[in-house]
Amino acid sequence: SQQGEEDPQALSIQEGENATMNCSYKTSINNLQWYRQNSGRGLVHLILIRSNEREKHSGRLRVTLDTSKKSSSLLITASRAADTASYFCATDVWSGGGADGLTFGKGTHLIIQP
Amino acid sequence: GAGVSQSPSNKVTEKGKDVELRCDPISGHTALYWYRQSLGQGLEFLIYFQGNSAPDKSGLPSDRFSAERTGGSVSTLTIQRTQQEDSAVYLCASSLARNTDTQYFGPGTRLTVL
Numbered sequence: 001s002q003q004g005e006e007d008p009q010a011l012s013i014q015e016g017e018n019a020t021m022n023c024s025y026k027t028s029i030n031n032l033q034w035y036r037q038n039s040g041r042g043l044v045h046l047i048l049i050r051s052n053e054r055e056k057h058s059g060r061l062r063v064t065l066d067t068s069k070k071s072s073s074l075l076i077t078a079s080r081a082a083d084t085a086s087y088f089c090a091t092d093v094w095s096g097g098g099a100d101g102l103t104f105g106k107g108t109h110l111i112i113q114p
Numbered sequence: 115g116a117g118v119s120q121s122p123s124n125k126v127t128e129k130g131k132d133v134e135l136r137c138d139p140i141s142g143h144t145a146l147y148w149y150r151q152s153l154g155q156g157l158e159f160l161i162y163f164q165g166n167s168a169p170d171k172s173g174l175p176s177d178r179f180s181a182e183r184t185g186g187s188v189s190t191l192t193i194q195r196t197q198q199e200d201s202a203v204y205l206c207a208s209s210l211a212r213n214t215d216t217q218y219f220g221p222g223t224r225l226t227v228l
Contacts, residue, residue, distance in 0.1 A: 035219075041222050
């Protein structure tokens with residue numbers, strides 16, 4: 001089963017509105033990362049938040065992490081048409097032994113209506 | 115280089131043929147990862163290299179899949195006797211080191227097995 005599960009699966013909003021996507025995961029993590037993907041190619045890294053952090057900002061992006069609830073949220077403020085893409089959360093559960101890589105959710109497809 | 119590069123960008127092959135996919139990580143990055151993205155399975159982790167060694171190959175889908183990395187840089191993913199279910203986008207990523215570092219993705223190779 002997926003470690004990360006994004007919610008909602010699809011989101012359509014008007015340009016200028018804020019978009020919020022949520023991610024839940026099952027096991028303890030080292031960090032959680034958010035990525036954007038356009039047209040099924042090229043994952044672009046947005047933000048990495050470590051397990052001991054609660055909130056991070058980058059431009060119009062705000063990510064929160066609640067390890068007690070095993071959940072994270074990505075907020076995009078003042079959305080633009082160019083923000084239309086699929087957004088994935090990915091968890092890193094590296095334990096120092098074998099390598100699990102990042103475990104991705106199925107993504108949220110965000111559409112910004114002009 | 116400026117980012118992770120992969121070649122070819124697209125590969126169409128006939129069932130039963132062997133294919134080789136190449137990944138050039140960001141210069142200086144010691145960790146390299148292969149992922150596969152398909153409609154049915156989403157994004158799944160395949161294998162990770164620290165330097166030239168891969169400590170855990172259990173993520174590879176079958177024994178038809180193999181990967182190597184030489185000189186701590188370029189990596190190749192080889193699929194022997196390709197099957198139609200191997201059709202997917204194969205993504206490579208690299209990071210400066212393994213533990214809790216951001217992974218930077220290449221544009222991917224879209225493999226189509228006819």
